[in-house]
Amino acid sequence: MELRADTRIFVAGHRGLVGSAVVRALQSQGYDNLILRTHQELELTNQLAVNEFFDQEKPEAVIMAAARVGGIHANNAHPALFIRDNLAVQDNVIDAAHRTGTAKLLFLGSSCIYPKMSPQPIKEDYLLTGPLEPTNEWYAIAKIAGVKMCQAYRREYGFNAICLMPTNLYGPGDNFDAVNSHVLPALIRRLHEAKLRGDGNVTIWGTGTPRREFLHVDDLADAVVYMLKNYDAEPIVNVGWGRDVTIRELAETVMGAAEYQGNLIFDATKPDGTPRKLLDTSRLTALGWTPKISLKEGIQRTYAWFKANVADARL
8 A cells, every 4th residue: 555644544542552652653754644533532342433433534544553452360350341342343443444445454463363382483374273372362362353354354355454463562651550561561660669669679470481572562663654555465464573582581671771779589489371472573574674672772761751651651
């Protein structure tokens, strides 16, 4: 799709971690004819409201960054909400976009769509080759359905829908909630607060040996704009850094950014989770895009944002 400066682009979920980064990336590259609606202005689970919105606005491009998201606790506590709301949002937006003549839709999935015990690094072809991680299968199944809906609409109607699967994301605007956040923002908050209290030790669940991959959300947003302009095929595409670190290395990097002088204690009696989770990003690299923000730089940026926005951050 050829993007013009005045292309009407609807960014669904523009206030979230990913959506806000996508808006920043689009605006920085000169795309300022953006269609944005808050949750209060447009309830995406409401089919009638979504249809009326698309009938009126007729966006030329749609970026699907809206989803109900959360960590393990939230997924376990609210499985019905996670599968219901995500299925409803996807169904409403994808169908309305096709019906009203949207030229291109970009659907954002998640690396959790892949089987729990996928070979590493995880290739796109591993989708639906084994059981999912039980703690987030409700979200994962919804996202898989979104991928398949995009592919089905492409095959039956010729609808230009593409699907990107990001790895673990972090950055400004993340969720730093003590219970519902993911590992990186949780570490940022815990080490920051430990420093303020003067704690001598911080205990972290597990052995610290599992390996995880992280991508700064501004890198993802850059990839989204790049693929919106340069990719028009059915196969899903992983978006990641292509490298991973141990949880211990991650915690030590956060510790450095926060200038925390205490000790890290790893509680091996607590579960580690999946030993490794790394995406194979060779398909994306072959398409001409690579990330730019190193993990150390990204964590420093995110910690600086967190300190400056503690009053407004999602805690």
